[in-house]
Each structure stands twice: as C-alpha cells, then as structure tokens.
Amino acid sequence: MIEIEKIPPAVAGGILTALSGGQPPEYGVSLYTEGLGSVIDIIEKMQLRQMVTCGNGFDKIIVAPFGHGKTHFIRTFREIAMSQNPPLACSEISLDAGNLNLKELDLVFYEIMRQIEFPKDDDEISKCIITPAVIAQKRGFRQAFESWLNEKKDELISQGHDEDKYFDFIENLRSRILKDPIMKPAFKQTIHLLLNGFRESDYTTINDVEMFFQGDLSTQGIRKHGLAKITSDNALIYIESLVSLLKVLKFGGLMISFDEGEYQNFSRSDKSRTDVLK
Numbered sequence: 001m002i003e004i005e006k007i008p009p010a011v012a013g014g015i016l017t018a019l020s021g022g023q024p025p026e027y028g029v030s031l032y033t034e035g036l037g038s039v040i041d042i043i044e045k046m047q048l049r050q051m052v053t054c055g056n057g058f059d060k061i062i063v064a065p066f067g068h069g070k071t072h073f074i075r076t077f078r079e080i081a082m083s084q085n086p087p088l089a090c091s092e093i094s095l096d097a098g099n100l101n102l103k104e105l106d107l108v109f110y111e112i113m114r115q116i117e118f119p120k121d122d123d124e125i126s127k128c129i130i131t132p133a134v135i136a137q138k139r140g141f142r143q144a145f146e147s148w149l150n151e152k153k154d155e156l157i158s159q160g161h162d163e164d165k166y167f168d169f170i171e172n173l174r175s176r177i178l179k180d181p182i183m184k185p186a187f188k189q190t191i192h193l194l195l196n197g198f199r200e201s202d203y204t205t206i207n208d209v210e211m212f213f214q215g216d217l218s219t220q221g222i223r224k225h226g227l228a229k230i231t232s233d234n235a236l237i238y239i240e241s242l243v244s245l246l247k248v249l250k251f252g253g254l255m256i257s258f259d260e261g262e263y264q265n266f267s268r269s270d271k272s273r274t275d276v277l278k
Helices: 009-019 037-054 070-082 105-115 122-130 133-138 141-158 163-179 185-200 203-212 219-225 235-248 262-266 270-277
Strands: 088-094 253-259
Touching: 009 122, 070 088, 070 253, 088 105, 105 235, 122 133, 133 141, 141 163, 141 185, 141 203, 163 185, 163 235, 185 203, 185 235, 203 219, 235 253
Parallel strands: 088 253
Antiparallel strands: none
16 A cells, blocks of 8 residues: 555645545545554454455444544545455445445446446556546446456566467466356356457447446347346346456455445435335
C-alpha cells in the first residue's frame, strides 16, 4: 500500500477533491484513515488471512448511524483485501441500486458482475485517485477480465515473445478452467465462450457474454450460444464458480460488500429496510 509520507501531490489532490463532495473517495481511503487500526488488524489477522490460506469465507455486518463511517470502513478494508498475498478481487454493491433485494440471488449475481474489480497495485490505485474515470474502464467482469488478459499479453511481448505465446497462455488458462473441480459446467461454458471471443477479437460474442452476466441478454441470445439461464435458484452456483475462477487466476478470492446508502434511510421504513437485508 502507498505510504502516506510518499503521497504524490496529484494523488493527495484527488482525495481532497472527492472528500469535498461529502463522501469518501473510491480509492485512497486507507491513506488518511485513523482510529480503525485495531479493529481492522483483528479482522485481517483472524479472518482475512485465514480465508486466503484456508479457503473459509466469513461475513461481517456493520451497523452505525448516518455519518459514522460505514462506507469509509468498507473502502478501507477493500484496499487491505486487495493488498493481501494473494490479493482479493472486490465488488462493492449499493443496496439502493434498484432497491436490490438480497433474496433475489440472480439480481445479486448480476450486480456483483457489474461492480467487480480485480486487485489493483499502488500505481493503479494512484491512477484511479487522480483520474476517477479510470475506475469505470476496469469495473465490471468483462472489463476487468479483458484488462487482466491484456496485461498478461503485454508482459509476454515485453519478454520478447510473439502473439502465439499469448494464445498458448489462453489455452493453458482454458485447460485449467476446464479441470477445475468446483466450477460448474454452465459457468465453464460461458467462460470458454468469452475466451474464444477475446482470442478471436469477436466483440459480438464478448458483448453477448457481458450482457448475459448482467442479465441483459435476450432469450434468443441465450439460446444462440447454448447458455444456461441464470435464475434465483442457480445463482449461488454461479457465484461459487466465479470465486473458483478468481482462484484459477491466482487471486485469493472475492470480497463482496453491500452498502446501504444514507439518503434512503429517511424514506424507507424499518420493515422495508429489514426485508431488503434478509
């Protein structure tokens, strides 16, 4: 993580600009966080590191009044999760996004895929702080996965390899996905289709898979590609398969955070808020 003593002026300016709007910045929160160290240390040591090493997930519910730093805490912890070895991918979801109900797991999965971000190093985080538009370019499963593949391709080319070596990399990745014992066949089939799209620069197929993972692909499109429709009954399988894919990509797993926006608190009854969170 970036050391506070070494923050470039442009990064500091980006953080201050975000704070002037009354909300913590999407990235850079940990650089000015005070007072949460003991709590975060306990969760990191007792649960986050254990999850990465043992594969056991955990959940935390944070309850606090307006303005007490819930979003600040979530974003601080997200940066810590991304700095683990191996790092975690993250998906921050607002429960005000269409009044998302957590009982509708298909809609939850779609929102995870819209908001997912792969781990970022200090340089990437600095770029996100200075130019917030950079976040949108790598947010969402299609964008994150495509950026990750492009980075692998650039690495191979910088090492003197040609494009064939990159195609070998994709085929090796495909093989590891097919052999994975946790990912379900329906999810593997969709990733197989997406890898074909990236390999052949077939953006029609890439866009179709992106829409499928966001619940926007038509029934005709689903039939065309022979995909299995995502429903509330099978969405958990897709979520578990996503986590397994992230581990194939050498990440530690997935951190999902659900944040209830403050402005809704004043108009939503206690009962309706409880129903959303059930």
